[in-house]
Amino acid sequence: MPPRPIPAAAPDAAADTIIRLGRRMDALGWVPATAGNISVALGDGRVAVTRSGLHKGLLSRDGVMVVDAEGRAEDPSLRPSAETLLHCGIYRRFPGTGAVLHGHSVANTVLSRAAGDALRLRGYELLKVFPGLPTHEGAVELPVFSNDQDMPRLQRAVEARWDGSAAVAPGYLLRGHGAYVWAADADAALARLEALEFMLACELAARAPGAVA
Amino acid sequence: MPPRPIPAAAPDAAADTIIRLGRRMDALGWVPATAGNISVALGDGRVAVTRSGLHKGLLSRDGVMVVDAEGRAEDPSLRPSAETLLHCGIYRRFPGTGAVLHGHSVANTVLSRAAGDALRLRGYELLKVFPGLPTHEGAVELPVFSNDQDMPRLQRAVEARWDGSAAVAPGYLLRGHGAYVWAADADAALARLEALEFMLACELAARAPGAVA
Amino acid sequence: MPPRPIPAAAPDAAADTIIRLGRRMDALGWVPATAGNISVALGDGRVAVTRSGLHKGLLSRDGVMVVDAEGRAEDPSLRPSAETLLHCGIYRRFPGTGAVLHGHSVANTVLSRAAGDALRLRGYELLKVFPGLPTHEGAVELPVFSNDQDMPRLQRAVEARWDGSAAVAPGYLLRGHGAYVWAADADAALARLEALEFMLACELAARAPGAVA
Amino acid sequence: MPPRPIPAAAPDAAADTIIRLGRRMDALGWVPATAGNISVALGDGRVAVTRSGLHKGLLSRDGVMVVDAEGRAEDPSLRPSAETLLHCGIYRRFPGTGAVLHGHSVANTVLSRAAGDALRLRGYELLKVFPGLPTHEGAVELPVFSNDQDMPRLQRAVEARWDGSAAVAPGYLLRGHGAYVWAADADAALARLEALEFMLACELAARAPGAVA
Numbered sequence: 001m002p003p004r005p006i007p008a009a010a011p012d013a014a015a016d017t018i019i020r021l022g023r024r025m026d027a028l029g030w031v032p033a034t035a036g037n038i039s040v041a042l043g044d045g046r047v048a049v050t051r052s053g054l055h056k057g058l059l060s061r062d063g064v065m066v067v068d069a070e071g072r073a074e075d076p077s078l079r080p081s082a083e084t085l086l087h088c089g090i091y092r093r094f095p096g097t098g099a100v101l102h103g104h105s106v107a108n109t110v111l112s113r114a115a116g117d118a119l120r121l122r123g124y125e126l127l128k129v130f131p132g133l134p135t136h137e138g139a140v141e142l143p144v145f146s147n148d149q150d151m152p153r154l155q156r157a158v159e160a161r162w163d164g165s166a167a168v169a170p171g172y173l174l175r176g177h178g179a180y181v182w183a184a185d186a187d188a189a190l191a192r193l194e195a196l197e198f199m200l201a202c203e204l205a206a207r208a209p210g211a212v213a
Numbered sequence: 214m215p216p217r218p219i220p221a222a223a224p225d226a227a228a229d230t231i232i233r234l235g236r237r238m239d240a241l242g243w244v245p246a247t248a249g250n251i252s253v254a255l256g257d258g259r260v261a262v263t264r265s266g267l268h269k270g271l272l273s274r275d276g277v278m279v280v281d282a283e284g285r286a287e288d289p290s291l292r293p294s295a296e297t298l299l300h301c302g303i304y305r306r307f308p309g310t311g312a313v314l315h316g317h318s319v320a321n322t323v324l325s326r327a328a329g330d331a332l333r334l335r336g337y338e339l340l341k342v343f344p345g346l347p348t349h350e351g352a353v354e355l356p357v358f359s360n361d362q363d364m365p366r367l368q369r370a371v372e373a374r375w376d377g378s379a380a381v382a383p384g385y386l387l388r389g390h391g392a393y394v395w396a397a398d399a400d401a402a403l404a405r406l407e408a409l410e411f412m413l414a415c416e417l418a419a420r421a422p423g424a425v426a
Numbered sequence: 427m428p429p430r431p432i433p434a435a436a437p438d439a440a441a442d443t444i445i446r447l448g449r450r451m452d453a454l455g456w457v458p459a460t461a462g463n464i465s466v467a468l469g470d471g472r473v474a475v476t477r478s479g480l481h482k483g484l485l486s487r488d489g490v491m492v493v494d495a496e497g498r499a500e501d502p503s504l505r506p507s508a509e510t511l512l513h514c515g516i517y518r519r520f521p522g523t524g525a526v527l528h529g530h531s532v533a534n535t536v537l538s539r540a541a542g543d544a545l546r547l548r549g550y551e552l553l554k555v556f557p558g559l560p561t562h563e564g565a566v567e568l569p570v571f572s573n574d575q576d577m578p579r580l581q582r583a584v585e586a587r588w589d590g591s592a593a594v595a596p597g598y599l600l601r602g603h604g605a606y607v608w609a610a611d612a613d614a615a616l617a618r619l620e621a622l623e624f625m626l627a628c629e630l631a632a633r634a635p636g637a638v639a
Numbered sequence: 640m641p642p643r644p645i646p647a648a649a650p651d652a653a654a655d656t657i658i659r660l661g662r663r664m665d666a667l668g669w670v671p672a673t674a675g676n677i678s679v680a681l682g683d684g685r686v687a688v689t690r691s692g693l694h695k696g697l698l699s700r701d702g703v704m705v706v707d708a709e710g711r712a713e714d715p716s717l718r719p720s721a722e723t724l725l726h727c728g729i730y731r732r733f734p735g736t737g738a739v740l741h742g743h744s745v746a747n748t749v750l751s752r753a754a755g756d757a758l759r760l761r762g763y764e765l766l767k768v769f770p771g772l773p774t775h776e777g778a779v780e781l782p783v784f785s786n787d788q789d790m791p792r793l794q795r796a797v798e799a800r801w802d803g804s805a806a807v808a809p810g811y812l813l814r815g816h817g818a819y820v821w822a823a824d825a826d827a828a829l830a831r832l833e834a835l836e837f838m839l840a841c842e843l844a845a846r847a848p849g850a851v852a
Contacts, residue, residue: 033411034342035411113419125786126671245620322624459833530765
């Protein structure tokens, strides 16, 4: 496994990045209530991640904490977001990942509830933000997983799908429980989330009425 | 009835909380015109509540007044929101309630107009913000009441439904007249309202065309 | 005709009110491009009104001008909004009117294009912001007129409808060309516009698919 | 070809205009991820244009660069937006053009994916912002082109359509890849884009369900 190219970042800088992304995701309607979570790799195996139970659009620095590569809190008095294990699973599998975003949109919720085990996106110029797709003529197969409160079991289901796929998209959906995307840094991850949500909003607007009941 | 655990709050602090919630609800489109109202328990049986006829997104401190547990104004020259009796009914029934929010969204208006006497929400991760539902596999039965300008009569209908229910959701809808939610404090109530409105927006987007005509 | 109860307002104060309303209407998406216009009665028969061809969400004071009761510019080098004659027709017919708002929303555009000569709104709590309707059980019959670039002719059609109506709603729609509302002052007019647009958004969301093609 | 009437503008002023337009387009949801691009003519044949790969709602001055009339970068270390050749084709063909805007909206994406080789807009008051259409009774035939990553080939297709048209609308759509509009200056181009997107949003809301599947 090659060394991670992520520069070491001070937790305060990582927290500020997370605060900024949270505000943006809130302005776009993707972190209602206490939903969603955000993490940034610190470059030394540790990860800065949002704490559980807070509104992600209204974070301050003490809404961000540090966990190790297995998701264990450095400060055991703090509780990370419930899905931290999913973030850690992404960092482990894809070295070079600098940030992971998870948000709930109306589009990703409605479409994932109606979908089978994948959503196929094709013909959008914005597919270019996904790697390995130089043109809009490609398609992205976005995995959709059934929601599960047992995070280790859910993470095993995710890894089994990755193991069985020739090309892995840098994102997936949980049914009724939002989207995950990741990229080399926070701004690239935000761009991927914006592109994905835009395409899902188009799919929702264009779908045959009655297809989702 | 146990003593209320709400800390005593100065009316100015309660007013500032109400102003903040009103701006947030306005940014989300839930207090059009002079619709909606917001209250915060003062911890001594009194309640700070928005005055009648004002835009809830553009409040200043003098847009908030104090009523007693029966909804009577401390300053008889001021008129509280018409639905103050509904707020008081919630505080009386559910000790420990710290804030009550009422908003009109397109989703809660359209769905409540088309609904029978309840809306059932299931399979959403965001159901976790409702108490007694540890997982997304539960369902919330949200009562829907016919609108009524006679507030004592409407409150009696609400209480009759509560009396007849094994589990009471911390919220309900009035047909064509918005949603009510409550929680132990203002931020928790806002999180519940955001979660509820998100799920209703999903229900509206996913419903079979023609179901609402 | 009774004297108008509108207090005399300095044009600067009227301009600032118009600028504030324009920003609000823009934030709500109702003044795309150079669409929409806003006027405030000055209390002496004159009217402050937006100039033609400007973006109503980005106004400065020199985007507002003064016309007389017939819509003639005080400063003949300035051109008022094309529909100023419609504003003046409202002030003439309904003494006590302090402000007139005209905006284009997706809902009012789509629904007016599909409508006959009126839209009927009933069962919304927000109908209470329209005068003479103490409860939500009433209904408002909102006139819809075919669009016309000949303003005097269009104004005659509006007046003919008013003449033939027992109860006149303080608003109407032009087909494919937005909504007009008015009230005793600017904030009340804004509340009426927000209420109207909210109900139209609900009608659009709830309408039977295929009804508008 | 007559001399261009565009006044010479300092690149900084042009960059600031582009930054302002980018923020506005972002607030309206039309530049998700790194989509969209913006250019302003400098009056001497050169064009200020957004650099490739940046978020157009979050630009600073160094996100704007200068190209010549053929789209060649003045500073060869910088890469302009991929579609710069399309911008240059517009400036070449329509002397007097001062700004070109390209954005992705849900409406223009969904409708262009479902359309044939044109979209027809009629009966909207906002058609008045398109030249040569004094009244709302006219119609605009908006060309729709199949998306193509080969920009010279795509530009040839655009020019062939212009050559074959009696009246050329100041805008077109790329299938699944957004809208282009242009005008004599940046504010006029923004007004055209806002008018176009408003009408497309209406078309999307009004279309027969099932027409886009």
